Structures are given as structure tokens and as C-alpha cells.
Amino acid sequence: MRWREFQVVPSRESAIECLRVYFTLGETVIQLAAYIRSLGYPCTVEHPIGDSDLLHVPIGLKAGFGELGRHGSIIHPTLGPLFRMGSVALTLDLAIDHPIDAGIAKFCDTCRACRKYCPAHAIPDQRTPSAGKDHLGNDRYVVDTGRCFPYFAKHYYCSICLPVCVYNHKEWARDFEGFTTKLFPQVVMEEPPAPVDPDPARRHQYLKLNRL
């Protein structure tokens, strides 16, 4: 996604940018699947905006696309976290990529920028041992979706945690097309709605899954 559209977040511009990328990325995976089928291989489109049978983030981590950040999104070492993911699933012998350790998950243990700016208080202070491991074997940070989603739904898909993340290309103060930007976004924080599932007993139960 273009960093310039996240200079004020959440905003109408940032919401439109989310949907623009969901749409164009969806078109891309559909075209990729059509090309693969034209070569004679059946495959399935796993669209980025939800009509999907798989979770893109664990696959992206296994493919070495980045590391899992405290905010629950993948952080690419140079692109940062401002992107969306779509997939095409098929059975075919391919060269295999591997998870990477670029020191990002370790950095998250001391940086708390996303947690500080999350208006819904959904980003945790500590890793949760009962929530399974990330691709490097670290205990995962568990974002409280019962707090995040009500805010996300009311405020332009929120996304504050992405542009405030220090892993962005903003140190150059311009985006990939040369557009000059601010170093840090203007963050608009409103009072959060009530959490969806405040009763801890009713929250998702995270099994001790090992996804290595």
C-alpha cells in the first residue's frame, strides 16, 4: 500500500487505499491463477479480502516474506508492514523458500509503538506462551480481536498499527514513487467501542499449535 495515503490515519484516504490494494491484488491473483491453469495445472484463488480457505500470514512467514510483528501483521525487512496478501494454491514441485530471521521479532520485544498508538488497547504487552509459536519458535503476540474489530469497523479500517510501525520506509520521507511524505502519520484516536467479547471465558481458545 502507498505510504502517502496513511499520512492521516485512520482516514477516508487510508480506507480507500486498503480497498484499492485488496481489489488490484485480487485481480492479480486471479490472473496468476488463470496463467497457471493455461499451463495445465489446476489451482485455487485464495482472494486477499476474505473469500479464502487459508490464512495468508502463516504461509507468508514460511515463505520468508518477513517476520510476525507485535501487531499481528507480517513485517518485511525493507517494505515494512504496509501491504496485503493474496495466494494461489496448487500442487506443483517448486523451489522452496524458507523463513527468515532479520531481527525484527526480537526488535518488537523492546519497541512498543503500535501498542502505544492502538486506540482499542488490542495489542499486547507480552508474548503469550499458550498461543503457539511463530515461524522462529517465539511465543506469539496475540492481538485481542474482540477489541480491534469493533474499532476497525467504525473507523475506516483503523490500520493505525501499520503506519506507526517503525519498520516502514519512511526514514527517506518519500514513498516508492518519490512522493514526499511526513516522517510520522497524524494519528486520530477516538474512544474505543465496547469489546465484542469482554468475558475471557468466551474468547478464542488458542491451542498450543506448533506451526514450524
Ligand code: SF4
Ligand atoms: S487496527 Fe487499530 S484497533 Fe486494530 S490492532 Fe491495529 S491499531 Fe489497534
Ligand code: SF4
Ligand atoms: S511498531 Fe514496533 S513493536 Fe509494533 S510491530 Fe512495529 S516494530 Fe514491532
